[in-house]
Amino acid sequence: MMRMFLRRLRVVIPTLFLITLLSFMLRVIIPGGPADALLGGSDNPDTIKMINERYGLDRPVWEQYLSWIGGVLRGDFGISYATGLPVVDVIAPRLASTLEIVGFGMVVSLVLGMAIGMFAAIKRETRVGRFVFAASGLGVSVPVFWISTMCAGIFGAMLGLLPVNGYVPWFSGVSAHLQSITMPVLLIAVPPTAFTIRHVRSAMVAALDSPYVRAARAMGVSSARIHFDLALRNAVGPVITFIPFLASTLVGELVIIDVVFVLPGLGASIVDAVHFRDFAALQAIVLLLAVAVVMLSLIADLVLTAIDPRRRKAVS
Amino acid sequence: MSQPSAVPHESEHHDAEPILSVRGLQVDFGGPHQAVADVSLDLHAGQILGVAGQSGSGKSLTALAALGLAPTNADVSGSIRFKGRELVGAKESERAKVRGSGMTMIFQETVTALNPVVQIERQLELALRANVACSKAEAKDRIVQALQDVQLRDVSRVLESYPHELSGGMCQRVMIAMALVCGADVLFADEPTTALDVTVQREVMDIIRRITDERKLAVMLISHDIGVLDEVSDRLVVMYRGRVIETGPSSAVIARPQHPYTKALINSIPRIHGSHNEFIEMPPLDFEEFAPVDHQGREVVA
Numbered sequence: 001m002m003r004m005f006l007r008r009l010r011v012v013i014p015t016l017f018l019i020t021l022l023s024f025m026l027r028v029i030i031p032g033g034p035a036d037a038l039l040g041g042s043d044n045p046d047t048i049k050m051i052n053e054r055y056g057l058d059r060p061v062w063e064q065y066l067s068w069i070g071g072v073l074r075g076d077f078g079i080s081y082a083t084g085l086p087v088v089d090v091i092a093p094r095l096a097s098t099l100e101i102v103g104f105g106m107v108v109s110l111v112l113g114m115a116i117g118m119f120a121a122i123k124r125e126t127r128v129g130r131f132v133f134a135a136s137g138l139g140v141s142v143p144v145f146w147i148s149t150m151c152a153g154i155f156g157a158m159l160g161l162l163p164v165n166g167y168v169p170w171f172s173g174v175s176a177h178l179q180s181i182t183m184p185v186l187l188i189a190v191p192p193t194a195f196t197i198r199h200v201r202s203a204m205v206a207a208l209d210s211p212y213v214r215a216a217r218a219m220g221v222s223s224a225r226i227h228f229d230l231a232l233r234n235a236v237g238p239v240i241t242f243i244p245f246l247a248s249t250l251v252g253e254l255v256i257i258d259v260v261f262v263l264p265g266l267g268a269s270i271v272d273a274v275h276f277r278d279f280a281a282l283q284a285i286v287l288l289l290a291v292a293v294v295m296l297s298l299i300a301d302l303v304l305t306a307i308d309p310r311r312r313k314a315v316s
Numbered sequence: 317m318s319q320p321s322a323v324p325h326e327s328e329h330h331d332a333e334p335i336l337s338v339r340g341l342q343v344d345f346g347g348p349h350q351a352v353a354d355v356s357l358d359l360h361a362g363q364i365l366g367v368a369g370q371s372g373s374g375k376s377l378t379a380l381a382a383l384g385l386a387p388t389n390a391d392v393s394g395s396i397r398f399k400g401r402e403l404v405g406a407k408e409s410e411r412a413k414v415r416g417s418g419m420t421m422i423f424q425e426t427v428t429a430l431n432p433v434v435q436i437e438r439q440l441e442l443a444l445r446a447n448v449a450c451s452k453a454e455a456k457d458r459i460v461q462a463l464q465d466v467q468l469r470d471v472s473r474v475l476e477s478y479p480h481e482l483s484g485g486m487c488q489r490v491m492i493a494m495a496l497v498c499g500a501d502v503l504f505a506d507e508p509t510t511a512l513d514v515t516v517q518r519e520v521m522d523i524i525r526r527i528t529d530e531r532k533l534a535v536m537l538i539s540h541d542i543g544v545l546d547e548v549s550d551r552l553v554v555m556y557r558g559r560v561i562e563t564g565p566s567s568a569v570i571a572r573p574q575h576p577y578t579k580a581l582i583n584s585i586p587r588i589h590g591s592h593n594e595f596i597e598m599p600p601l602d603f604e605e606f607a608p609v610d611h612q613g614r615e616v617v618a
Contacts, residue, residue: 125388211425212432215491217385218423219443219498220416229442230431237433309433309478 004305012298016291020072023286024065027279036277055081055280068283077284082276087284091269097167098265101184101257102250108189109246113196114239120197121204122227133201139194144253148187148260155183165262188257192246199242203235210234240304244297251289333400334358335534336382336419336502341394343377343386343558351377351390353558359502359534364525366549366566368542368581374558375538379504383419384411398502417447420500424507426487430479436490437475444497462493466523485516492523496531503528506538521548542578543585546570554578559603564611574609577601 035048035057052058056067071078077087116132123129156164168180207213208231216226258267266285273282305311336359343352352374359365367375380386382396384403396403398414423429431439440459444450450458463471466489479487488508495503505524509517525548528535539545545552545566552569554562554577562575573579 211423211428212430214385215421215423215425215429215494216431216443218383218415218421218504219446219494220412220420221442221446222412225442225446230434233433234431307433309435310480 001302001305004311005302008298008301012294015294019290019294020069020287021065023283023290024068026282026286028061030274030277030279055079072284072287078280080278080281082272082278082281087280090281091266091284091288094264094266094269096169097181097263098254098258098267101181101188101263101265102247102254104181104185105188105192105250106243106246108185109192109196109250110239110243112189113193114200116193117197117200118204118227118232118235120201121208121231124201124205132197136194136197136201139190140198142190144187144191145256145260147190148183148257151183151187152260167261167263167265184257184261184263188250188253191253192249195249196239196242196246200235200239203238204231207231207234237304237308240300240307243300244293247296248293251293332360334360335399336536337395337397338378338382339395339397341378341381341396342392343374343381344391344393345387345389346391350558352381355394355555355558355560357536357553357560357563359536361501361532361534362529363551364528364535364537364549366542366545366552367536367538367555368540368545368552369555370540370581372557373555375555376506378555379421379506379536379538382502383415383421383504384408385415385421416443416498416500418500419502419504420495420498421504421506422488422491422495422508424510426484426491426511427479427482429491430487432479434478435475436477436479436482440475440490440494440497443494447498458497459493462496463490465496465527466490466493467519468493483516485512485520488512488520489523492520492527496527500533502534502536504536504538507540508537509544510539510541517544524548541585542570542581554581556601560608561601561603561606562609562611564609568611572611575606577606578609 035051039047039051049058056064059067068078075088077091079085080087080090083090116136120129120132120136124133152164155161162183163176163180164183166180168176170177208226213226213230216230221230254265254267255270256267257263258265259271262268266289269281270285272278273285338358339356341352341355342350344350351372355374355378357365357367357378367378369375377386377390381390381392382398382403386392392404394404398418403411403414430436434442437459440462441455444455444458448458459475460471463474468474468486468489474482474486474490479490482490488511492508503524508524509520512520521544524535524537527533537545537549542552542554549566552562552564552566553560554569554575556575556577562569562573562578569578570582573582
């Protein structure tokens with residue numbers, strides 16, 4: 001297990017390094033700088049020079065990178081150009097809604113996706129099983145910005161069932177809080193749920209068609225046991241491998257959900273940061289999200305090693 | 317085309333009621349040819365019925381159909397009677413009850429026929445508990461006993477192993493042990509030694525022979541290799557294109573094959589000494605011209 005962990009670290013550390021490099025490159029690649037954004041088109045060279053000097057943007061790129069990395073390692077992500085506040089203070093208040101929406105979105109996708117995926121696998125030869133599978137194809141391909149706008153319009157504006165904008169924190173009322181996150185959570189979960197259904201279904205079908213399930217049937221093991229004990233147990237591995245992918249899908253949709261439902265999350269921060277050329281904030285958010293996904297993969301790998309005897313053997 | 321039988325003990329078995337009796341079995345997938353066109357055979361307690369034939373002749377499908385495990389798109393008709401009870405057309409719940417405790421099957425796959433992520437002991441326990449209600453201690457006793465019956469050494473290590481930690485031969489023994497703990501009367505063994513090397517093959521065949529005698533099992537042993545069947549089976553059935561084309565005591569069928577297909581099949585057994593086998597090109601055989609042969613002295617197909 002320890003050796004497996006060390007072996008994975010050999011991959012994770014270069015990956016993390018690459019992520020820092022890529023997120024830092026954003027400021028080099030994206031045209032315009034904080035000076036443009038802050039001055040609103042003024043081209044007074046002295047002012048631009050002053051702003052660039054203040055944020056250290058006049059130094060060579062590699063030097064900027066090193067000093068940024070040095071700060072990041074100490075938990076200092078620099079100063080947000082747009083607000084003049086430390087980036088940490090800009091991001092921290094945004095974490096609450098994002099963690100909640102991505103977290104619940106993940107739970108909804110996994111629970112619904114596994115249940116429906118299993119159902120579709122067990123019923124794969126029936127009409128309803130095929131229908132569920134086809135519907136999941138629709139779920140994978142539907143654009144989130146479209147379906148969330150439609151739902152906001154129908155359930156919010158027309159029927160008035162749920163609020164369509166804003167985030168109500170816990171302490172302002174539990175019921176109002178839950179109402180404010182219901183639609184964002186369900187909608188952010190649409191494509192990940194559909195992906196999970198397809199993934200679980202194919203893993204379950206592979207297990208159900210395997211020689212060991214056929215043998216178990218011949219030995220008189222009941223269908224319920226075969227579905228929930230044998231096939232599910234063997235489908236858990238592929239699902240765990242799949243979780244980091246799920247997380248990256250959710251993070252990608254966060255931007256759209258935050259904008260459509262006017263939520264104060266990291267997705268909204270990304271949009272603001274791009275808008276104001278606030279590279280310090282942008283780098284920090286991109287880095288944070290990417291590191292979260294990488295860490296999740298590492299955890300998924302470790303869990304998988306712990307539960308699958310074949311992997312355990314292979315690395316010990 | 318009838319051939320009188322020269323083997324006297326065969327008649328005794330035919331006095332006893334067969335445990336499994338298949339008559340006029342047909343399995344149809346809706347294609348131009350029937351996968352199983354017309355199969356009749358009996359399985360008797362304490363006897364091994366060898367079923368020979370090439371791939372696609374319907375051997376495995378006959379066994380799967382008897383268990384009720386034919387693919388769901390297969391149309392099964394005819395008669396399958398287990399201990400006098402008709403199974404064709406019976407409810408799935410009825411058929412499920414027969415699987416395991418009544419009839420069971422082992423396969424050509426050895427390692428992959430076991431669940432890759434579960435220890436052997438738990439797998440045997442699952443099979444046992446699916447068929448027999450017993451205490452934890454009694455379950456353990458039965459499992460250990462079954463593993464000893466299939467001559468596995470180092471039983472305690474096997475119990476806590478995962479399938480990938482065992483050899484193919486060991487896995488096949490575990491599968492046989494699993495069939496034993498189920499307490500079935502009928503065992504279908506579908507090419508059980510095909511994936512194993514020759515010496516292990518022999519050991520596994522000997523085990524199957526021994527448990528058949530000791531536990532009075534009715535065994536249907538499927539193989540494409542008629543030479544292997546000749547050594548262990550009491551009676552033989554030769555299948556060709558979904559039909560039984562020759563049947564009788566193994567010794568009679570091997571010594572005096574009547575049907576051209578049987579002759580070709582026997583001719584295909586490699587010989588160590590003497591000249592190499594002449595390759596016989598098999599033309600598609602006409603069932604009108606070459607009627608099925610029964611060495612008991614009656615036509616198999618009416």
